[in-house]
Amino acid sequence: MDKNTIIGFLLIAGIMIGFTLLTRPSEEEIARQKRYNDSIAMVYQQEQAARQLQDSVNNLMAVSDSLAQATDSASMAVRRDAFGGFSASAFGEEEFYTLENELLKLVLSSKGGRVYSAELKKYKAQEGKPLILFEDEESDFNYVLVTDNNRVVNTSELYFEPQGEIVKTADGAQTLTMRLKTTEENAYIDFIYTLPANDYMVRYEVKAHNMDEVMPLSINSLEMSWSSDIRQQEKGRVFEERHSTLSYRYLAGDIEKLSPSKNDQKSVSNEVKWIAFKDQYFSTVLIADKSFSSSMLKSEKMGEKSGYMKSYSADMVIPFDLSGKDPTGFRWYFGPNHYKTLASYDKGVDKSEKLYLRELIQLGWGIFGWVNQYFVIPMFNFFSKYIGNFGIIILLMTIVIKLLLAPLTQKSYLSSAKMRVLKPEIDAINKRIPPEKAMERQQATMALYSKMGVSPMSGCLPMLLQMPLLIAMFRFFPAAIELRQESFLWVKDLSAYDAILSWKANIPLISSIFKNHVSLFALLMMISSIFSTKINMNNTTTSPDQPGAGMMKYMMYFMPVMFFFMFNSYASGLTYYYFLSSLFTIVQTAIIRATIDDEKLLAELQAKSKANAKNPKKKSSFMERLERMQREQQKAMRENAKRRR
Numbered sequence: 001m002d003k004n005t006i007i008g009f010l011l012i013a014g015i016m017i018g019f020t021l022l023t024r025p026s027e028e029e030i031a032r033q034k035r036y037n038d039s040i041a042m043v044y045q046q047e048q049a050a051r052q053l054q055d056s057v058n059n060l061m062a063v064s065d066s067l068a069q070a071t072d073s074a075s076m077a078v079r080r081d082a083f084g085g086f087s088a089s090a091f092g093e094e095e096f097y098t099l100e101n102e103l104l105k106l107v108l109s110s111k112g113g114r115v116y117s118a119e120l121k122k123y124k125a126q127e128g129k130p131l132i133l134f135e136d137e138e139s140d141f142n143y144v145l146v147t148d149n150n151r152v153v154n155t156s157e158l159y160f161e162p163q164g165e166i167v168k169t170a171d172g173a174q175t176l177t178m179r180l181k182t183t184e185e186n187a188y189i190d191f192i193y194t195l196p197a198n199d200y201m202v203r204y205e206v207k208a209h210n211m212d213e214v215m216p217l218s219i220n221s222l223e224m225s226w227s228s229d230i231r232q233q234e235k236g237r238v239f240e241e242r243h244s245t246l247s248y249r250y251l252a253g254d255i256e257k258l259s260p261s262k263n264d265q266k267s268v269s270n271e272v273k274w275i276a277f278k279d280q281y282f283s284t285v286l287i288a289d290k291s292f293s294s295s296m297l298k299s300e301k302m303g304e305k306s307g308y309m310k311s312y313s314a315d316m317v318i319p320f321d322l323s324g325k326d327p328t329g330f331r332w333y334f335g336p337n338h339y340k341t342l343a344s345y346d347k348g349v350d351k352s353e354k355l356y357l358r359e360l361i362q363l364g365w366g367i368f369g370w371v372n373q374y375f376v377i378p379m380f381n382f383f384s385k386y387i388g389n390f391g392i393i394i395l396l397m398t399i400v401i402k403l404l405l406a407p408l409t410q411k412s413y414l415s416s417a418k419m420r421v422l423k424p425e426i427d428a429i430n431k432r433i434p435p436e437k438a439m440e441r442q443q444a445t446m447a448l449y450s451k452m453g454v455s456p457m458s459g460c461l462p463m464l465l466q467m468p469l470l471i472a473m474f475r476f477f478p479a480a481i482e483l484r485q486e487s488f489l490w491v492k493d494l495s496a497y498d499a500i501l502s503w504k505a506n507i508p509l510i511s512s513i514f515k516n517h518v519s520l521f522a523l524l525m526m527i528s529s530i531f532s533t534k535i536n537m538n539n540t541t542t543s544p545d546q547p548g549a550g551m552m553k554y555m556m557y558f559m560p561v562m563f564f565f566m567f568n569s570y571a572s573g574l575t576y577y578y579f580l581s582s583l584f585t586i587v588q589t590a591i592i593r594a595t596i597d598d599e600k601l602l603a604e605l606q607a608k609s610k611a612n613a614k615n616p617k618k619k620s621s622f623m624e625r626l627e628r629m630q631r632e633q634q635k636a637m638r639e640n641a642k643r644r645r
Contacts, residue, residue, distance in 0.1 A: 083158075084147025085182040085214025092159030099166065099174050099195040099202075104334055106195060106202065113160035113178040113191040114141040118334040120200075120282065124485065125233050133284055133334060134228050143206075144223040148214050155180065160191065172197025187213045200335030201345065207327040208320065215322060222320040222328075226286060227313035228277050229302065234484075235496035237304060238515060238569050243280035243478065244309045246299045247360055249273045251291045255359045258299040265298040277312045278360055281337050281481045281495075287355060289329035292316035337361050338481050339377055364475035371472035384482065391488030394573060398580040401473075405466055406588065413592045416536075421602040477574035490520065494573035497522070513565060521575035522568045528582035529560035535589050 083090045094111040102121065109116040117135035125131045142156040160178040167175045178191040187210040194203035234240040247257040251271040258264040271291035277284045296315040302308040318328055335341065342357040349355075363372040379400060383393040402409075419426075429444045477483065483494040491498040499517035506516075533556050567575050 082151060083153055084149045084151050085184060085187065086145065086147060086153050086158055086180070088181045088183050089158040089160070094159075097162055097166070097176055097178075099176060099193060101172070101174070101195055102198050104195065104200055104202075106193070106334070108176060108178065108193060110160050110162070110178065112141065112156040112158065113180065114156070115139070115193075115332070118284065120335065123282075123336065125231075126235065131233065131282070132231070133282060134231070138231070139228040140226070142225045144225075146216055146219060148216065150216075163190070182211075182214045184210070184213045186210050200333055200341070202332040202334065204330040204332055205327045206320070206330075208322050208324040210323070212322040217322070219322055220320060221317050223315065224292075224318050225313070225315045226275075227311070228284065229311050230277060230279050230309045232307055232309050233282065234280055235493060236569055237309070239478065239496075239571070240280045241301070241309055243278075243362065245278050246297055246310070246312045246314075247276045247278055248295070248297065249356060249359070253356070255356065258297060260299075263300045265296070268295040268297060269293075272316070274355065274357075275314050275316075276333075276357075276360055278337070279309065280478075281484055282335065283333065283337055283360055285333035285357065285360075286314075287331040287333065288318065289331075290319060292318060333357065336481050337479070339363075339479075340381065361479045362475060363479060364472055367468050368472045368475060371468050372476050375469075376472055376476050380476075380480070380482070389488065390483055390486045390494055390573070391491075391576070394494075394577050395580060398577055398584060401469060402581070402584045402588065405469070408466060409585075409588055410592050413589060414596070417593075417596050421599075473577060474574065477571050477577060480573070483571065483573045488576075491572045491576070494576070495571050497569050498572035498575075515569050517568070519568045519570075519572065519575060521572045521579055522564050522570070525567065525575045525579040525582065526560045526564035528579055528586070529563065530557060532582045532585050532589075533557060533560060535586060 092110065094109055096110070096116060097108045099106045099108065105119040105121055107116040107118075108114070118133040120131045120133065123131040140156060142154050145153045145155060147153055158180055160180050163177040163179050169175070173194055173196045175192065175194045178193070180189040180191070182188055188208075189211060190205075190207045190209070192203075192205040192207060196203075230244060232240065242260055245257040245260045247255060248268070249255045249272065251273045258266060271293050272288075272295050273291060274285055274287040275292065275295070275297070276286075294317045298313045300311045302311055319326075320328055337360055339358055339361050342360060345357055346354040363369040363377075376397075379397060380393065383396055384390075387393050387396070426445055430441060433441045433444060478495075480495070485492075486494045488494055490500070497517060497519040498521050500520040500523075502517040503511075504516065505511075537556060567578070
């Protein structure tokens, strides 16, 4: 290789090295290029991962579809095994439907096909809140169904479907049919609710259709269960609890109830016409077209702070026709314990078909109930037609009652007045005969009365004749829903106590006696009764020397105080009536006393005594028995005295 060739190669190598050095990228360009290459590689890797993930998802979905099909098949098999022919209604969503008229608002639930809530639109709860008898889980209603594979199913766990819209008739009635479907298209059970216009009574039917295809042919009855927690609706819990009862009426006609004061339950083997979950002023009554049999009834008291009074439950057996030719019919009464309303359901009805729902109102037993039914309530309704103020109505009722009893009151006072004018002669007898000879004193006194033509019983008999009316009024006022939330003077609610003083703290003994309040009308009743007692005591012939006279006097004054503690928690309408009654008694006594001249009365008695002496009258059988008892008692005392010697 010659010199020129070597130089040429060296020049070429130098040019290439120089070009390489001149075109070499900087450190920043190298880093930028590296990041670019890395991002290209990452994108490629992500695309590869996405393709692999998609392939995995597709594979998982295919597996999931296979598992879902298998699970659905297994679930369906389990569901059919558990619910039998009712598996078609085993799942769903709870929906609500409303039936409403001027008086009542009912909400029905698709779950169980039951009445979800009941609201009385004409009444209010405390503090003006809507008056709801029950809502949601406060009430439960269920039938026990037996499937064709001998499984037990509860309707409260199944879902019903409404059949179209609510049907409204020309007379204003509304009907909704809730259907319980089965796996057989032509086999189902309908719950049919019909709410008439302007009524508290709801028609309810259970109608089967071809249910012999999904239920055993031997079924001819169903077990029914009904339970409800009764809300506290009134101001005075003690009084409301006393009037809250689970009541029921036998098909034969007798009406009974569980104990209102304690937990109670009863197994009823006889047929029952209706069962009532009753509060003081409102009731929910389930009435069978035919009857309930084998009923188990239970009532439990609930805590004071629970907001509820009682928890009621009833388990019954009802007839059931699988074919549906003979539907099982009921009526629901959601309404007030208003005598006229309840009695209206028996108007124009054959005696054998009467419900006697009015017996839910506790007007008293026997003659006391008759007085309320045929005198007090008609008088109250008459005044209510023309007067809107119930305080004035009670005032007028008191005047009418006092006027009717005036002859008896006058006769009683006149008897006391006769014995009062004879007091000087009685004192002379007591002075002549020592206290240890009490029998002789009594005989001498009775001889004086007989001589003067005075009968001690003539003053007691008029008082006894007044007792049915007094007790009837005692039963009427707590049961009169018309007084509920009606105000008068300072009273906001004539059906509850009128507290002028109340406290929340629990004061030993005081709180238990007064129930944390003092009622003004009860206090006025006590004061007026003490004055009335004082006036009557001044009109008696009791001698201070008579044994037990002092104790009797204090007892007479102590009774009004006892009545104050007793009536402090009662309806203010009742204590207001007793207050007025005491005032009118004081006025009547003053008027009667002003018309009687003691000296003239004594002269009449002395003249009658002389007439009796000339023409002695045969003694009455009562006086003969009384004298005979006195002689026998005196003889026994003498014999006892001899034995002691």
